[in-house]
Amino acid sequence: MSEEQKIDWTSGEIGNLWNIYMANSMSSCMFKHFLLNCEDEEIKDCLVTADQLSKDILSHLKEMFHQEGMAVPMGFSMEGDVNESAPRLFSDSFYLNYLDMMVKYGALYYSVALPGFSKMDLRQSITDINISSLNLSNQVTEMMLNKGLHVRAPSIPKMKEVSFVEKQSFFNGYYGxxxxxxxxxxxxxxxxxxxxxxxxxxxxxxxxxxxxxxxxxxxxxxxxxxxxxxxxxxxxxxxxxxxxxxxxxxxxxxxxxxxxxxxxxxxxxxxxxxxxxxxxxxxxxxxxxxxxxxxxxxxxxxxxxxxxxxxxxxxxNEWMERQPGNVDRNQLAKEKK
CATH class of the missing domain: 1.20.1260.10 (Ferritin, core subunit, four-helix bundle)
Known part of the structure; x- marks a missing residue:
């Protein structure tokens, strides 16, 4: 075993991996009910891909937590948090737009989280997850374009020449x-x-x-x-x-x-x-x-x-699972007999 593998996880690594597990645990449950009711086969294909990605991430993180000797978060489950018999609540087009938002949020989070990782094996895991998320985002955007569901940002004139800000009024918003x-x-x-x-x-x-x-x-x-x-x-x-x-x-x-x-x-x-x-x-x-x-x-x-x-x-309601944190050493000292 190399020295790299013997190094304990940092707070950044523990906190981010915990957050990623919780988010994907929730997403997997959301996708489960979507898939039970989705009628559009093309949209369903995107949901299947997203659901499989969440399941793969959860499986990989569980294995990592076990190897590190950390408790696996409880998160959310199909048995306790999904009512499979409930009718659909949203339309297929909403499923696709929802998925678009979630994969974008995921890719952004993974990118922001990466600098907080020091171990190269963990950095590679986050990089791989992010690449998969970005590929899924491309797939979803293409699907939205094909179905006329993608809303583009407004167009503005192209800049024809370079110019510079000349006045502090550039920052004005209330006066002047x-x-x-x-x-x-x-x-x-x-x-x-x-x-x-x-x-x-x-x-x-x-x-x-x-x-x-x-x-x-x-x-x-x-x-x-x-x-x-x-x-x-x-x-x-x-x-x-x-x-x-x-x-x-x-x-x-x-x-x-x-x-x-x-x-x-x-x-x-x-x-x-x-x-x-x-x-x-x-x-x-x-x-x-x-x-x-x-x-x-x-x-x-x-x-x-x-x-x-x-x-x-x-x-x-005792629903908030506690994120891993530091030890309260003052409390330990008080409890010492």
Whole structure:
């Protein structure tokens, strides 16, 4: 055995692998019910690929946890968190758009997580997973293009010559002249609008079927937040004479029978909210206009508070699995007799 293999995992490696396991455990359950109800064979092929990728990741991580002597997270299961007899809740077109969002989030997370890994075998595992996710993202995008479901970002004129910013008014957003949006500002407005549209459909569907009243109300609150944020971002685009498009084929059925446990649905929405917090932070970083920065900062806090409240509900119901962490050495000292 080489010295590389004898080195213990770092906090970054443990934390990221734990997160990856939990996310794929949840995704596998989501895909399971999608596959039971999907009628479009081409969309089903994409879901099968995604489901198999999640299962392969879970199997590989279980083996790694066992070898390292770490407990395998409980995560989510088909037996405890999926109701196979429940009718479909969403349309096939939503399945594809949902999958598009999730594989993009996955690829982004794996890329961000990679620098936190030191062991080369673990870095290679994350790299392989990311490549598979990116290939799946390409497959899903091609499928969406073929089916007319892919919504492109707005087009802008091509730059004909190089120019430089000459005035500090470049940063204005509230007072004085307000410059047109830059390409990256448009891109992030568009992407945030798209994510909000998908998440709104998701929380609307979940609110229909959740069994616990507090969880239902939480989803309804999430729906209001998403719609409000969508309207704000859309208005910024409209004022620039830029089109705002969302897929029109999304559909929620009238079913009130839950395909998933409240525990899984709440975890899912809380996790997506945390991902949106990162999105808003990234958007703030590439949006120099003051009004955009202030809007994203407000959304950042609003969504972070919403995610925390979801976490509190999970804790109250003893649904939140504890992530690996450091030892409380002060407590150990107090317990010493």
């Amino acid at each position: 002249d307000k410059r047109p949006l830059s390409a990256m500002e448009i891109t992030h407005l568009f992407l945030n609008i798209q994510v909000n549209a998908i998440k709104t459909i998701l929380v609307m569907g979940f609110s229909q079927v959740a069994k616990d009243a507090e969880v239902r109300n939480y989803f309804l609150r999430g729906k209001k937040i998403n719609i409000k944020q969508h309207n704000t971002l859309s208005q910024i685009m409209y004022k620039e004479d830029l089109p705002v498009s969302i897929p029109s084929q999304f559909m929620i059925t009238e079913s009130t029978e839950a395909p998933y446990s409240d525990k899984l649905m709440l975890f899912h929405i809380s996790n997506l909210s945390s991902a949106k917090v990162r999105n808003f932070g990234d958007s703030m970083a590439v949006s120099p206009r003051h009004d955009l920065g202030a809007t994203y900062a407000r959304f950042f806090l609003e969504t972070a508070n919403f995610a925390e409240d979801g976490g509190n509900i999970q804790i109250e």
